[in-house]
Amino acid sequence: MQQSSSSKSDASGFNPRGVDMQHLHQVFERVHDVVVARIVIAQFDANPRLKDAFPGVHLKALETIKRAHIRYAKAHRAGVRFAAVTQACRGIASWIALCVRGCLASVRAAHQRRRFVASVRAQVRIPRVAHNQDAQAEARHLRRVA
DSSP: OHHHHHHHHHHHHOOHHHHHHHHHHHHHHTTTSHHHHHHHHHHHHHOHHHHHHOHHHHHHHHHHHHHHHHHHHHHHHHHHHHHHHHHHHHHHHHHHHHHHHHHHHHHHHHHHHHHHHHHHHHHHTOOHHHHHHHHHHHHHHHHHHO
């Protein structure tokens, strides 16, 4: 007799509809997750009676999806702004690099000219003082004429 009553209680304890409802409620508790919300919306679209039975869950799923779209749009806008700032910084950095290269090239050219003039003077053996005195005398002559 005990076996029949225990088998009866086991048989009555398992209710597939109750398990389905329990699983459905567990899914509804996780409706704040975007993936679950998309699944719920797909199920509600496939079964309108389910949507009529749980309108609050349907609205919560729609809200979750809408918030996900908003977050994605904000992240996209931030990414676009970051890309624009990065591009501007690259432009400024390349401009600075060109300016520095130009300055270094002019310094290098001046240094080479100075070395060339020094080597020519060494070959001709013109003393610097005499050259400076000639330049000063020529400048005085130009002042008198003007």
